[in-house]
Amino acid sequence: MVKVSGRNTNEPMLDMFIFETSQLIEQLEQSILSSEKSSCYTPTAINEIFRIMHTIKGSSAMMIFNNISTLAHHIEDLFYFLREEKPNNIDCSTLSDLVLEGVDFIKIEMEKIKNGDEADGEVSQLIERIKGYLSILKRTNISTGPVKDPEKVDTKGQRYYISQDKAKTSIYANAFKAVIYFEEGCEMENIRAYTIIHNLKDITEQIFYMPEDIIDNDDSVEIIRREGFKVYIKTDYSYEEMHKFFMQAIFLKDLELIQLENVDELKQFSTVKEAVVQKNPIKVPSLHEPDKRKKEASDKEINSTSMHQSIISVSVPKLDKLMDLVGEMVIAEAMVIQNPDLKGLELDNFQKAARQLNKITSDIQDMVMSIRMVPLSTTFHKMHRIVRDMCKKLDKEVQLEIIGEETEVDKNIIEHISDPLMHLVRNAIDHGIESTEDREMRGKSPSGRITLEAKNAGSDVLIILKDDGKGLSREKILMKAREQGLLYRSEDDMSDKEVLNLILIPGFSTKDGISEFSGRGVGMDVVTRNIEAVGGSVSVDSILNNGTTITLKIPLTLAIIDGMNIRVGNSCYTLPTISIKESFRPKEGDIITDPDGNEMIMVRGQCYSILRLHEVYKIKNSSTSIFNGIIIMVEHDDKTLCIFADELLGQQQVVVKALPKYIQNFKKIKGLAGCTLLGDGSISLILDITGLINN
């Protein structure tokens, strides 16, 4: 049995089921949405949906997820009708709603299955509605006649293989009666019976059978189950041969084979079919569970000669583990190559070998990264559904355009950006895009436009969400911020960009009313928090009445960064190399101190503030004279800061580890992104440039 005995024994199958079904569901959703958009279901689309439902039905039945299987079965039925009858009065939007509801149900159940819960969703109500919809369709399409299988061939004339030629009748020496019982649960007993009849044709053409309407009448299945399938034949075959023949039947549970003494008796069958020949039974062998010994041939070693498999699915935890290990290896490599014991030694061959090792580790690292990369397309295409649902509810018209969906990001990051993205799209439709009338009044096209774009920018990926709605008003934001006491600077000092970024602060909401979708004031800051959690940043740009652009900048990957190690006193810190612009020793005349005591440095006519790390982290034994140390200029989001440290230690790839929970819980330390292990085994704190700059 596939499942039942417990899912643990069938992990790979369950994984495959989840993987494939999720994919199919996505494909299905796309198909429905694009059909709805073009407001018609093309035969291709109908066929595709039918096929997907058919596959899901089969797979989930194998895994005994009966509610999914039943639902899929009914949707399959519905699309079968659509495919065969091509009714022309389909209400596209009702149909889409119904199927999407089914899609949602399966999604929820899949979530449960993924989490190891019982897939126990109640589906009967939805099924009733699907049935109802189908019966309405059938009723309104009565003119086209009742549903008919196209494959259904007229079976009359195939039922009896009795030769008209009477003379031939006498040729056959023997007559048999066979009563065949099939194993319970083998399904489609009538077709099984048909198979036997079909095969009998090679032996004789004198065949009679009961029930005789095995194809057309579905009740025949019941009769066969209850009373067995009775066959009368005349043939030259011997009893043994006939017995062997019947024994070959698949799912045979029980066979009674009787040789009839009186050959002529058979003639009556065409007229008197029922009260037949219980007399003269010669031999009645009966068997149960045929060929039991064949089952013994099992339990051989599983031969995994999967010579044709080019793609395998790997569970994400395994990849995470691999990533961790590669991280450890990078550290271990540094520990060997930069081992303090080697200091001052002349080691040409060692260095050569070390370089080779270094090349291989970085190759492995790239490879592991690339394995973990997934295109954004799935995440992006989910937005179609949101746009659709929102537009329906809010009665707006919005076109969603997707660009660069093939851009790849680390799998873990994708999981973090899906929700924020959804939120942003909702915001854009709810708050951004105006109603059709408003848009026409302003001379815009009646249907709004949202563009979702992804592109690579160095070690980051930019995700840009652009709408052509009403944009953000500086005054409104300031007013709101004032009301909620979120302003900490004079309003006139703030640039437009700074004002716009106020909407990212917790507790900020410009929407007066709360709709079902957005505007609860917990919006943008959650987006910011999610994006920052993966080391990304959010920025807002907007032109009043022209639209809003929100840009998410997210790193390609989380785990390993190029870092510059710096020393402050006895402590070591790591800066992401990507943020470093330059480093230099300051000259005396460049340092300026403002009336508040803040230090600045003049570089090429530009003034930058200086941050002394030893002051921020209260480090002793470090050089306090700015001329003995080094200034490192870092940049993030067009903001620049000069960090003062004792010296640069060197560049190294570092594996980012989160700060231990007890430190995080104890105190939120500003400006730290995490920590890492150095080659000599000591710990370095990774500085969070954004945090430092915004401090």
Added chain:
Amino acid sequence: MKKVLIIDDAAFMRMSIKMMLEKNGFEVVGEAEDGIEGVKKYKKLKPDIVTMDITMPTMTGLEALINIKEFDPQAKIVMVSAMGQENMVREAIMQGANTFIVKPFKEEHIVEILNKILAI
């Protein structure tokens, strides 16, 4: 070991059948995800027996069956069907499929069927 070719568009079904069969001493020599590929692989791999899904894109199981039977009238083919496909199954039998199995099925059933068909 008897060589099996699995033709099914659902990766899950291919995997299920493969696992069931390999556990019972069959060698799955190939998998195909639609009829066209299936026919090609049949010609190349010459398996002892084929399990054939009925509903597949580009070329259905029925068409693939006919194609394979044309190439090799002795080909042993077991159709894998689902409830509600009675007519197509019957058609497949008429076209020379040896037998069929209805999803969901149990391991012992598919093994029994294959063994029986192979014994003919």
